[in-house]
Amino acid sequence: MDILRLLQIILVVLLAFLPVVLWFFIWRRSILAGKTKKYVFLVFVLGALSVFPVFLVDYLWTVFPQTDLLTIIGRADIPKEQRIIILFVIVAVLEEIAKLLVVLFVDKTKNLVHSIHEAIKFSIVAALGFAFAENIHYFYNVGLKMELYQFIALFSFRSVITVCGHLVFSGIFGNYYGISKFSKSFSMQEYWGKTKKFDKRTLSDEDLLKRAVPFRIFTIAKGLFFAVLLHASFNYFLEMQMIENVLWLIFAGFLWLLYLFRRSSGYLHLVYVKSKNAHMRDRDKDVVLELLGQWYKDGKYLQVIEVSKRLLKKDPGNPVIRLFLNKSVDNQRFLDLYEALRKLFVRKNYFEGLDEEIEKPEKQNIKN
Numbered sequence: 306m307d308i309l310r311l312l313q314i315i316l317v318v319l320l321a322f323l324p325v326v327l328w329f330f331i332w333r334r335s336i337l338a339g340k341t342k343k344y345v346f347l348v349f350v351l352g353a354l355s356v357f358p359v360f361l362v363d364y365l366w367t368v369f370p371q372t373d374l375l376t377i378i379g380r381a382d383i384p385k386e387q388r389i390i391i392l393f394v395i396v397a398v399l400e401e402i403a404k405l406l407v408v409l410f411v412d413k414t415k416n417l418v419h420s421i422h423e424a425i426k427f428s429i430v431a432a433l434g435f436a437f438a439e440n441i442h443y444f445y446n447v448g449l450k451m452e453l454y455q456f457i458a459l460f461s462f463r464s465v466i467t468v469c470g471h472l473v474f475s476g477i478f479g480n481y482y483g484i485s486k487f488s489k490s491f492s493m494q495e496y497w498g499k500t501k502k503f504d505k506r507t508l509s510d511e512d513l514l515k516r517a518v519p520f521r522i523f524t525i526a527k528g529l530f531f532a533v534l535l536h537a538s539f540n541y542f543l544e545m546q547m548i549e550n551v552l553w554l555i556f557a558g559f560l561w562l563l564y565l566f567r568r569s570s571g572y573l574h575l576v577y578v579k580s581k582n583a584h585m586r587d588r589d590k591d592v593v594l595e596l597l598g599q600w601y602k603d604g605k606y607l608q609v610i611e612v613s614k615r616l617l618k619k620d621p622g623n624p625v626i627r628l629f630l631n632k633s634v635d636n637q638r639f640l641d642l643y644e645a646l647r648k649l650f651v652r653k654n655y656f657e658g659l660d661e662e663i664e665k666p667e668k669q670n671i672k673n
Contacts, residue, residue: 352434421483428479481528
């Protein structure tokens, strides 16, 4: 390897690392908080390495062109726009699966994800690593062949918009993966909040597992679906040069991710400390959970919040009561915001009935 190429590689790596520093600075309080700082670097490195399976698939398609799905679909007798959409869905699926496998692997081996918040955090870090490696590839293979002003435009776009896109796509998946970790708690919360009344009793571990496993699989699949949908839409808008749509997509996705990151339910913790001071009997728990489920279903969030806080003093290790509390807090905040906006934008007609009030004294004077 000559010195010039070595310098080019070093320059490209440094340039690709700049947006990583920028985004770490923006998210530092959330990403670097807690006792898991030492694992952040591990997830970042694995996220960067996760780009290689995607490149491997691309290499295998080059060596064995008969298996190249992109070429097969590109030659298919279907409209161009549909062909582009299918191609980008395949690319999005490959990249999102590569990133989510990092979170799954680290969680299974290190048991890092104990809350929805942590699932989002590590998904974002994995996405940063993936975007870092992908930018090295683009800057070296594409950017160095451009004019300086073109390279600056490419660097700016990929450093801000593309990296932000990866964070949004993976972060949204991380939210649903975090929820899937609470599949038992969510299944019980759904069980006690059912619309139809039936004989509700304490679920056995076997019954709870039957409910929790489908919920877990469905939740992970839903998170992957949203990540792929946003990613494929991003690529499609970019290919069609619909830059305004790209910016709106990233902006809306970023707001959604911030909401998911900051809402109360996002801080649900998987491991609860069972208190020796818990005084609730199982029969009492059944009655209380059914009552909370009915109130929650009826939208009585303030009552659920007040009762849940009292119950957690007696039974702090009950994840279902804590789930009712956090979800009620989220919903009540939304209702408070809606009510504030309604009062702000829906003007009351203060002059309604004013003419009648004015006419009354005039009529009385005429009679007199």
